[in-house]
Amino acid sequence: MIKGDITDVEADAIVNAANQYLEHGGGVAKAIVKKGGEIIQLESREWVRRYGPVPVGGVAVTSAGKLRARYVIHAVGPVYGDPEGDIKLASVVRNSLAKAEELNLRSIALPAISTGIFGYPLNKAASIMADTLKNYEYRKLRKVLVVLYTEEAFKVFERVFDEVLETQNP
Numbered sequence: 001m002i003k004g005d006i007t008d009v010e011a012d013a014i015v016n017a018a019n020q021y022l023e024h025g026g027g028v029a030k031a032i033v034k035k036g037g038e039i040i041q042l043e044s045r046e047w048v049r050r051y052g053p054v055p056v057g058g059v060a061v062t063s064a065g066k067l068r069a070r071y072v073i074h075a076v077g078p079v080y081g082d083p084e085g086d087i088k089l090a091s092v093v094r095n096s097l098a099k100a101e102e103l104n105l106r107s108i109a110l111p112a113i114s115t116g117i118f119g120y121p122l123n124k125a126a127s128i129m130a131d132t133l134k135n136y137e138y139r140k141l142r143k144v145l146v147v148l149y150t151e152e153a154f155k156v157f158e159r160v161f162d163e164v165l166e167t168q169n170p
Contacts, residue, residue, distance in 0.1 A: 001146045001147075001154070003148050003149075004148075006109055007031055007067055009068070009109040010107075011069050011109040012071065012103075013064075013070065013109070014064065014067065014072055014109045014110075015096045015108065015109065015111060016029050017075060017114065017118075018074035020054050020137065021053055022041075022045065022054065022060060022152045024075055027117060028116065039063065040062050042061070043063060043080055043129050044060070056076050056088050057078070057087075057089075057092045059092065059099050060074045061073055061075075061103070061156070062074065071103060073096050073104070075093075075096045075110075077092050077120070078118065080118060081116070085151050086128055089125065093113065093128070093130075094136060097141060100140075100141055100156055101139050104143060106127075106140060107143035107144070108143070108145070110144070112126070112129070112146070112153050113125065117136060122153055122157070126157040126161065133165075
């Protein structure tokens with residue numbers, strides 16, 4: 001887990017917290033297109049044109065444009081308050097990891113999915129993500145980074161991950 005900007009991370013894929021129509025107008029999505037280039041938005045629109053909106057809990061893949069990563073995995077998390085939101089959030093994390101495995105990738109970086117405009121409380125999202133990452137059956141992935149942009153998010157995720165994953169900081 002690191003505090004920083006996911007667009008600066010060196011990983012085979014970075015995960016974008018996306019909306020169902022892959023329009024990258026704010027938050028992590030906007031930062032990814034701003035730094036990676038308009039090609040990411042163009043490929044996203046083409047994906048939606050071909051396959052339709054991405055279901056909540058689902059993922060889509062584009063190139064990463066000018067980013068250090070090879071791919072952007074666009075993950076559609078739930079809006080807080082959805083009665084099945086916790087299940088969908090765990091699903092989108094698993095689906096992101098599974099897509100990276102399908103692409104034969106060895107590293108992936110994930111943001112705090114659904115905690116921005118979708119309103120998920122940091123504690124709840126951190127707990128679901130930590131539990132999902134802990135119980136995922138890894139095959140090819142060797143490095144999974146959770147990248148938190150704000151100090152507040154980093155502190156909450158660090159505390160929750162320490163509890164769930166039973167790790168100690170040096």
